[in-house]
Amino acid sequence: MFEIDKKSNLLELPEYRYQLKEVDTPVMFREFYPYEEIPKIAFNNVHVPINMPSDIWITDTTFRDGQQSRAPYTTEQIVKIYKMLNRLGGPKGIIRQTEFFLYSEQDRRAALECMELGYEFPEITSWIRASKKDFQLVKDMGIKETGILVSCSDYHIFHKLHMKRSEAIEHYLGVVKECIEAGVKPRCHFEDITRADIFHFVIPFARELMKLMEETGVPVKIRACDTMGYGVCYPGSMIPRSVHGIIYNLHKDAGVPHELLEWHGHNDFYRAVANSTVAWLYGASSVNCSLFGIGERTGNTPLEAMVIEYAQLKGTLDGMDPTVITELAEYYERELGEVIPPRTPFVGKNFNVTRAGIHADGLLKNEEIYNIFDTDKLLNRPARVAISNTSGLAGIAHWINSNPSLYDLNELDKNDPLCLYLKQWVDEEYENGRVTLITDEELEQLIEEYMSKKQ
Structure with a gap:
């Protein structure tokens, strides 16, 4: 029996469609992920509407996920980079937040020194172990929000946690409640969402979190984590690989507000930037990035790329200062010894250098012919031959x-x-x-x- 949906005022399937479904064996989606073969991209031609929020922004994981694939930053380096992120994000705080590890004394000292600068943006958040002791540590430091890992695919629930789906939800809800009781806003990292059972685990779990938010009055953010980079943004592609499908269903069927929806992508299949853009377009207010895409394996969504994507979608930089991108790239290479591949867009040494003789001739006559935009003005990087x-x-x-x-x-x-x-x-x-x-x-x-x- 169909029911009138209170949001769309249309006859739709009732909510019981999204009840938790317990299974005896893990659902591995082998039709998508045979493992011995290249993953499959399947289509069902289900199209969902573009629904970009009026307010979108960027969050940063340079000091968290970005540190998991390189030597740890020193406190001095973190403070320097944080200052540049503040300048890059501009007075409106388009780079809204950045997250810190709090495991070691050095991690905590770096977070405190950045907090002492008194910047409104990027707001400092944390990533901790899910324990009462660490929740209290976050509160004592004056940090208002922390990330909590809530793995949501059966790959993790069955093979890492050795739990049933219902047990995982009960465990996760208990952890989130402890975080709220400690006076800290939880950010739930839905790990491996592109291999998860969206309708029979992810949506029911997200709905429970929204109920908890209503009961406590404490916002609960959901970060949809494409941990393995499997997400695709092709129209009509099937869940769980469909980025737009995941974001649409989290917003519409789980009731997660735009401003509490965040996308965290990886670049294993060269899709990090496109997928992050689609997450914005279909209802997530924030996308999580790291500088130059530095992160696990092939890395995260490059933050500098999303600065440029923001300007293309909104038609304005909204006060962001993109010349800081060049400063950051120079700092990473000069002070941190980071080697940025020369053809990397916006930051590579050769990204706006033309080599073909006929192109060089055109560039010398009018640089607009072969330069993507005024890179001298916007990135402090003049076009070169x-x-x-x-x-x-x-x-x-x-x-x-x-x-x-x-x-x-x-x-x-x-x-x-x-x-x-x-x-x-x-x-x-x-x-x-x-x-x-x-x-x-x-x-x-x-x-x-x-x-x-x-x-």
């Missing part, structure tokens, strides 16, 4: 004038003796049979030798 046998004197002059490490030679004319010297060397290289591009390092060394001879 790479040097080859087709670059000419103008190309060499442009290369020098746009090289950040050669600012003391800025506004060099193409007929300057240095340009003539480099052009002669480049021509000789190709006359002698060279077929590869000239590297920046080669040119920089030649310039250094030339300048030293002049002195």
Whole structure:
């Protein structure tokens, strides 16, 4: 029997469709995940409506998930990065929160030093073990929200926790209640949601959390974690891989408000950015990211990518300062020894460098022809050309004038003796049979030798 839905005012299936379904053996969704083969993407042509919240934002996991795949940051480094995140997020706090480990004395000291700065954004939240002692630690530090792991696929419930579904829900609810009793807002991390039984575990569990929120008056945030990067954003794709399907059902059928819905994606199948964008479009107010995508295995959704996605969706940066992205990339490479692949969008050394001779010619005449946007203004990264046998004197002059490490030679004319010297060397290289591009390092060394001879 159909019932009138109170939100849509349409005849729909009644709520009992989403009751917890106990199973004797774990549901592994082998039709999607055969393990011995590449995972399958299946379609049922069920389409749900775009429903982007009026207010969307970014949350950061650089100091939590981002630290799980690299050497730990020092307290000084964390404070420095946190200050830059504040500047990047702007006065409206588009980068709304960042989460910290609190396991060690160093973790706690870093969180406290950042809190002492008094910034409203990003708000400092935590990630802790689900214990009364740690909940009290969070409260004593003055942190208002903490992450709690609530694994939701049968892979975890049966094989890691060795529980039944009902036992897992009872256990998780008890932990969340302890967190609320300690005076801390819980953020429930629905681990491995893209391999979970959405209708018979995830939705019933989320509904119980919403009931608890109504009873206590304490907001309960749900972070949908695509732990293995299985999520897809293709129209008509099937749950549990469908990102839009998961977000839609958490909002509509579990009653989770937009502002309490968050997406946390991984990049195992190259989909982290697209999936995070779709999570925004279909009802999650926040997407969780890490700087440069640094995180477990292939990493998380890159925070800098979602800054640019936000501006494309909203038509404005809303006060964010994207030039800080370049500062952060330079800091990571200079101070932390992080190697950013040169072709990485927005931050790689060569992301806005054109190498093809015909492209370089177009760029020199009007950079809009081959540059994605005004990267000099927005990222403090002027468009550049790479040097080859087709670059000419103008190309060499442009290369020098746009090289950040050669600012003391800025506004060099193409007929300057240095340009003539480099052009002669480049021509000789190709006359002698060279077929590869000239590297920046080669040119920089030649310039250094030339300048030293002049002195």
